[in-house]
Amino acid sequence: MISFVNDYSENAHPDILNALIETNLEGNVAYSGDEHTERAAKLIRKKIKKEDAEIQILMGGTQTNLIAACAFLRPHEAIIAVPTGHICIHETGAVESTGHKCIEVKGCAGKVTPQDIEEACGPQHWDHAGILCVKPRMVYISQTTEVGTVYTVNELRELRRICDKYNLLLYCDGARLASALDCSDVTLLEMAELCDAFYIGGTKNGALFGEALVIINDSLKNEFRYIAKQRGGMLAKGWLLGLQFEILMSNNLYERIGKHQNEMAKHLKKGLIELGIDFTVDSPSNQLFPILKNSVLDKLNEEFAYEIISIIDEQRTGIRLVTSWATKKCDVELFLKRLKEEIYHE
Structure with missing residues (x-):
């Protein structure tokens, strides 16, 4: 079975596995006080040119978003996000379980817009509600977004x-940041310049697990690790996280992984377009959202795995195809070959 379900179905990039094996018998300091984590942090600071950035490597995306909300917000403060935002639909209400409400705004192509923020924070809202409502304090965005846009x-x-106009924090979920760095004009330097905090995703970009939270805003750094520990985010064997990011941040591996993901997605997208396939959204990244006939999907199910996203009508379904660091060109071509055969057979 060839999987296009997600970009974290395989274990890890060989460079990471080799490094884990080579360092297996090392004796490391616990709770991210080790040399690997320190070197990873230095490499990240060098890439973003922010020597004073606070770097904390955590286990997963949901945990990172939850801890960020707990650490950055006061009890009455809320987060602005689009309905497709990961914190709104794919984290089992983790952020809201901490008491911080997610204020959903309409957005455009999976992205928060300035108009969304104006409507959530402007006088048309506060002149009528004021302290009767939670206070917007942080804007949550994803790069890439959950629908593949950037x-x-x-x-x-x-x-x-x-x-800045409404004294809001800008926080970016970078679960698929490697793909975004390759297909958008936003660099790590600009992420660090424009966001108060963001994370560099590892789980979906070749790591076994791990997300590197980068805190730029000085006011958010104080006692962050106490909250991370309280919320279960300080891994005793923290060097396992640090080592992985030490490898990802070296020799442009992270960037090369993003490039490969996108090259495979471009090849797949080109083939789908040539077959006359429509998409629910135009994505430049490693997530594609084609619309296929149910009868065709029934046949593809025998060889390929994918995720169902939406039911278009009685005959068609919107699916998601995701490429990863491990996606092979021959697998993409086989999928396109089988799809062509089934379409023509129809």
Whole structure:
């Protein structure tokens, strides 16, 4: 079975597995006080050119978002996000379980817009509600978004401008940041310039597990690790996280993984377009959302795995195809070959 379900179905990039084997008998300091974690943090600071950035490597995306909300917000403060935002639909209400409400805004192509923030924070809201409602304090975005789109530098600058207007924090979920760095004009330097905090995703970018939270805003750094520990985020064997990011941040491996993911997705997308396939959203990243006939999918199910996203009508279904660091060109071509055969057989 060839899987296009997600970008974390395989264990880890060989460079990471080799490093884990080579360091297996090392004696490391616990709770991320080890040399691997320190070197990973230095490499990240060098890439973003922020020597004073606080780096904390955590286990997973949901945990990272939850801990960030707990650490950055006061009890009455809330987070602005689009309905497709990961914290709104795919984290079992983790953020809201901490008492911080998610304020859903309409968005556009999976992205928060300045107009969304104006509507959530402007006088048309506060003149009528005021302290009767939770207070918006943080804007949550994803790069790439959950529907595969990406923010441009200009869009991020506009979000920064409106966040500053309403004294909001700008926080970015970078679960698929490697793909975004390859297919958008936003670099790590601009992420660090425009966001108060963001994380560099590892789980979906070649690591066994791990997300590197980067805190830029000085006001958010104080006693962060106490909250991370309280919320179960401080792994005793923290060097396992640090070592993986030490490898990912070396020799442009992270960037090379993003490039490969996108090259495989481009090849897949080109073939789908040539077959006349429509998409629910136009994605430039490693997530594709084609619409296929149910009768065709029934046949593809015998060889390929994918995720069902939406029921278009009685005859068609919207699915998601995701490429990863491990996706082979021959697997993409086999999928396109089988799809072509089934379409023509129809």
